[in-house]
Amino acid sequence: MFSKYRNIVKYSIVGTALGTTVYSLHENDYDVNSIGIVRLTRAAVAVFKIGSTYKNELYGSGLEKGTTEYNNLKSKIHKKSAQELLNLCCTNKGVYIKVGQHIATLDYILPNEFVETMKSLYSHAPTNDLQVIYRVLKEDLKQDPSEIFETFDPEPIGTASLAQVHKAVLKNGTCVAVKVQHPYVQGNARVDMKTMEYLVKLMSYAFPEFRFQWLVDETKKNIPQELNFEQEGRNAEKIAAFFENTEWLHIPKVLWNLTTSRVLTMEFATGGQVNDLDYIKSNDIDPYDITDKLGKLYSQMIFKYGFVHSDPHPGNILIAKSNRGDCDIILLDHGLYAVLSDEFRYNYANFWMSILNRNRKNMRLHSQKLGIDGDLYGMFACMVTGRSWESINKGIVKDAVPTKGEMDFVKQNLSLILPQMSTVLDSVNRQMLLIFKTNDLIRGLEHVLKTSRKMGAFKVMSECCVNSIYDQKKVKCCSKVERLKLFIEQYWTLFKLNLYYKYLQFSNLSFRLPFS
Template sequence: MFSSGFRRVFKYSLVGSAFAATGYSLQQNNYDINSIGIVRLTRAAVTVFEIGSAYRNKLYKSNFEKGSNEYNDLKSKIHKKSAEKLLDLCCTNKGVYIKVGQYLATLDYILPNEFVQTMKILYSHAPKNDLKDVYKVLKEDLKKDPDELFESFNPEPIGTASLAQVHKAVLKDGRCVAVKVQHPYVQGNARVDMKTMEYLVKLMSYVFPEFRFQWLVDETKKNIPQELNFELEAKNAEKIEALFKDIRWLRVPKILWNFTTPRVLIMEFVEGGQVNDLDYIQANKIDPYDIADKLGKLYSEMIFKHGFVHSDPHPGNILISKSERGDCDITLLDHGLYAVLSDEFRFNYANFWLSILDKNRKTMRLYSKQLGIDGDLYGMFACMVTGRSWDSINKGIVVDGVATKGELDVLKKNLPSILPQMATVLDSVNRQMLLIFKTNDLIRGIEHTLKTSKKMRAFKVMSECCVNSVYDQKKVKCSSKFDKLKILLVQYWTLLKLNIYYKYLQLSTFSLRSL
């Protein structure tokens, strides 16, 4: 038992620490009242309580029969209002909340469409800071007044994200650069915000038993410290440039290390349009299929060859431009978050893909288990990896082509009934898989925008990389040249079959268009 004197000292120490932390947070955030932890926590708790109450009192206690048109209309309205409340919370608390809100916008296979569409606003309308706040960070970190460093500095950011914003500037020596500056409030609020979100997720899981998003909290807690260190981002950029040094169409902006700190990153400025900007693509006469091929090759080699995967591939981070060769160059931006994949994970994931291509349920079950998914959930896992229905996987997704509108409508219609299974998969799967899900979904979204998905170009490239990854690893383990030759022949035969399937798909598509 502790003495009463010790308890008093302990209690007052906690109170003193809380006041000290609050004072530090206020100082770091220009004495903005919104930076106080208790204010942010209370705001978040009130929002979650209001959302939970709306579902409990207005939907669950309504007189409408579950599944009826009236029930579904009411549910859609509550989804929309709740999503707007959540969006307001993200925009007010900013920082980590924006980051999580953006991630929620990618979970269209789990969350209602009203949430996904509402949260997507955060990608293009993330809050920005005043120029004086940007200059404050630059002066603190670079130890010089911005006027001493820059010949010109565009006051309007060319890009604003959850944790930072980017400005175009010209250095005194005439070099045109992109200046990435961390939002001043992020560092002071990140730890409190993460703890708050953990409590809120537990509260939401109480209101909605099927709400199993602890994995999202765990991943955010692990990833945010990496993304807040711009020196690590600079090292990632140089690493990916070295890994792909032989690919002439990939561009990674050069880092200016003399002007780089954990909160400031200055790099070469690269011209280009966003990968989903169809007007830019048409105006510059860039072939969208060339873009799809190169994206497929880039991300497939990251996953299956190098095990080092750029994990924030939303359109704002991928630029395209017409090259002097006449084809397109791809510029990769924002290297703050990478998934580092183990050899074992890559081997199991590649084999899981091959089992899907072969329609082999036995090996699907085997390799899904190796990736953390037990029992009959291997089918749900396969659907989430491919973005296809189980019927399509059984028919053969290589020959079957891409998902039709009817297939997507069926998937969305059945979403409420399969949501608990999806949540279980996300809660159980190997943690390395979570960023792969995000990468797969966003690449599919880019292909859909480019209208290249019907020819499955990225799918073909990824499948070839997958095959090469599996058989290259098998060759390494061979003890004789004869065994290596046998595996090499099987590898070539598998690639040949894949190409025959793909040619068949193209001819079938062409024949249908000709009718």
């Protein structure tokens, strides 16, 4: 009897696996690469090759750690392994490319060879033929594309890990941008996430100092949001409502009658990428105006609204000369937003203020409230600001990006500080992870535009921190007198901040906020 049931279970499992395989093949035009076991095997082989490369060629080299020969060999192995990982991402596509792009932003935790290699995924995302795009449009919009569009540019104006965007003109003459999801992504996402979870656990056994489960957890949470283009449309409308009185911010409007979970149609927006120095110069746009507005935009998202656009790479931020003479910011790709609680924003604002005031006691206190225990508050502060602990102690506002000396120090000591960084990322409040990404990318733009020394971003951040802290305190007030007292304190603090900021424009003194 037991043998009979065992056979039933065995054949049921086999039947389910075959059924899933056939369904996956059907959904992906019978592409063998879509089969879960094929993708899993390919990923496992890549991880095994990378692990073997380090074990045999680096750790088994007999070279003494820290020597020039060892470091040169390690760099060579990093490049070789990064290329292997890149090949895996490009072959499996979909979620793998999304994770690879995320890896490209982790320059504070991964070797530079990995970061630089994976950055190519931003410009070499997969592209589908027009025939495939038309099939998705016809399936989702229930009409032939020729009945909807007067013209449809066959060449995409943008490609990403999950979708590609085409310029088109509707029958009524309206110019639109049509974002179409890669058809294979939905079918592969679930099996890919399971595969990566197993691979991360395998890597954790091989390299216990690395803790990357947080990356899997965040990807599992974020991918379903990014695959739902209707949610992206709602996000776009929500952020547009928050900033409806901000004349320099433009969010393209959604055409809901031509939008589904896999197709997003929005008004077409023109402009140059925010890091396009030639475009900025030819259009006589002030780089400081760009970074000041971006600083204000993201600071208000974080501290005022608690709703943060979490994919601010240059391709998603356009700029254009306005009729007013300054520049407009055009924000694209609203698939992923971090939703921050009031408690988180209050603690994060206080943590920022403790950094700016160089108050170690408060740094420790508020880092603990954000999930960081013990002496790791210093590492947490370095990761939040992108600066060294020495710079934080001296005052970081004059230079918003790391000096060459700081960057060299991090590279030389990466193996020592990496386990601490991994611990911070593994234990910090989950809402913080997308903030890390946002902070890093905004700092990168300031570095490219060479605007960090004006301190504008830090001024805006400080003002938003002050407002956030006092707004939270006023909510808890029980009397009008107490609320009035806090109101006066708030504006007095902002007055001192602005006065001190003006003073620093004419001095070379190290920055220290005039309040604690």
